Amino acid sequence: xxxxxxxxxxxxxxxxxxxxxxxxxxxxxxxxxxxxxxxxxxxxxxxxxxxxxxxxxxxxxxxxxxxxxxxxxxxxxxxxxxxxxxxxxxxxxxxxxxxxxxxxxxxxxxxxxxxxxxxxxxxxxxxxxxxxxxxxxxxxxxxxxxxxxxxxxxxxxxxxxxxxxxxxxxxxxxxxxxxxxxxxxxxxxxxxxxxxxxxxxxxxxxxxxxxxxxxxxxxxxxxxxxxxxxxxxxxxxxxxxxxxxxxxxxxxxxxxxxxxxxxxxxxxxxxxxxxxxxxxxxxxxxxxxxxxxxxxxxxxxxxxxxxxxxxxxxxxxxxxxxxxxxxxxxxxxxxxxxxxxxxxxxxxxxxxxxxxxxxxxxxxxxxxxxxxxxxxxxxxxxxxxxxxxxxxxxxxxxxxxxxxxxxxxxxxx
Numbered sequence: 001x002x003x004x005x006x007x008x009x010x011x012x013x014x015x016x017x018x019x020x021x022x023x024x025x026x027x028x029x030x031x032x033x034x035x036x037x038x039x040x041x042x043x044x045x046x047x048x049x050x051x052x053x054x055x056x057x058x059x060x061x062x063x064x065x066x067x068x069x070x071x072x073x074x075x076x077x078x079x080x081x082x083x084x085x086x087x088x089x090x091x092x093x094x095x096x097x098x099x100x101x102x103x104x105x106x107x108x109x110x111x112x113x114x115x116x117x118x119x120x121x122x123x124x125x126x127x128x129x130x131x132x133x134x135x136x137x138x139x140x141x142x143x144x145x146x147x148x149x150x151x152x153x154x155x156x157x158x159x160x161x162x163x164x165x166x167x168x169x170x171x172x173x174x175x176x177x178x179x180x181x182x183x184x185x186x187x188x189x190x191x192x193x194x195x196x197x198x199x200x201x202x203x204x205x206x207x208x209x210x211x212x213x214x215x216x217x218x219x220x221x222x223x224x225x226x227x228x229x230x231x232x233x234x235x236x237x238x239x240x241x242x243x244x245x246x247x248x249x250x251x252x253x254x255x256x257x258x259x260x261x262x263x264x265x266x267x268x269x270x271x272x273x274x275x276x277x278x279x280x281x282x283x284x285x286x287x288x289x290x291x292x293x294x295x296x297x298x299x300x301x302x303x304x305x306x307x308x309x310x311x312x313x314x315x316x317x318x319x320x321x322x323x324x325x326x327x328x329x330x331x332x333x334x335x336x337x338x339x340x341x342x343x344x345x346x347x348x349x350x351x352x353x354x355x356x357x358x359x360x361x362x363x364x365x366x367x368x369x370x371x372x373x374x375x376x377x378x379x380x381x382x383x384x385x386x387x388x389x390x391x392x393x394x395x396x397x398x399x400x401x402x403x404x405x406x407x408x409x410x411x412x413x
């Protein structure tokens with residue numbers, strides 16, 4: 001049985017023989033599960049409506065079905081891996097996401113489409129929970145920050161790929177677009193098939209004298225991450241439709257802003273990591289919440305193309321960047337508790353998925369009942385970001401007056 005890590009003691013987890021191969025495999029899962037299976041649907045919404053596959057309200061609900069699936073995958077991904085194996089669960093989830101694209105090429109009815117969009121989301125949730133924690137313990141500790149950033153860049157890369165690929169494929173046809181995305185996902189599945197660690201390491205147990213932070217700090221972090229999930233929904237589901245239909249600029253112009261969103265997401269983890277290295281993860285999160293609140297609200301004020309571009313880039317950057325900041329904040333709060341870090345990350349991911357699924361349905365309802373008022377959605381999303389910032393500031397002020405560590409146990413996570 002491994003001995004406990006003491007403060008200052010080096011990490012002795014054995015790295016995989018080819019760490020960058022493992023990082024690449026995890027990058028592929030993030031690209032498939034988040035960048036394509038979840039986010040490629042956004043630039044397709046206007047085309048689905050114009051082709052009369054579904055009307056605007058049903059198309060939005062189908063986007064929410066994907067988020068509900070993400071919650072399911074986040075909650076049950078680890079349980080599935082416990083019965084099969086982590087490696088085979090990752091492979092099966094990549095295959096499931098690829099199969100969903102091919103199935104969506106045939107809009108037999110609403111329930112058929114709903115099921116496969118849900119399946120794509122479930123695959124993405126499981127991949128998010130499993131991929132990075134499977135690879136990072138095998139990476140030397142001094143390289144884990146860079147490795148994690150590269151893995152999460154996969155989401156932004158998927159947005160860029162879909163933003164470029166979807167308009168090109170739509171010139172051939174909507175059905176062909178779904179097939180093309182399925183082929184892209186299948187190729188990435190094959191590329192990421194190997195590279196997973198063969199040996200199963202056991203994370204060191206925490207020393208008994210090391211205390212974990214007050215439970216309220218972690219609970220506040222879960223709430224803030226959940227509010228971020230809600231605040232991103234207007235951009236993640238409605239951005240392209242807002243530009244294409246709400247502003248009357250067409251699908252191709254809408255896709256341009258989606259590519260800008262994706263470009264932001266590709267640099268987000270790097271920028272966020274750079275910021276966190278200099279000011280700490282806690283302060284970096286507060287800065288992120290402030291910038292997000294302003295950026296999410298920008299489309300509501302009709303300030304022109306430049307403001308819309310800034311909004312797309314900034315929100316895209318923090319969609320991926322905040323993921324790495326929250327994971328880093330958990331590591332910062334639980335520096336000597338690797339097992340509890342994993343548990344806290346699962347809870348954070350589940351709270352994120354639950355909030356995003358619920359808010360997606362809520363935004364879809366508001367959109368329908370408000371006469372397709374896109375501007376209202378962006379203002380509500382910005383309000384969620386402001387609330388996250390307020391919670392974080394209040395939590396910091398409250399717990400900075402207390403001893404930094406308490407006697408919380410596992411149940412407090």
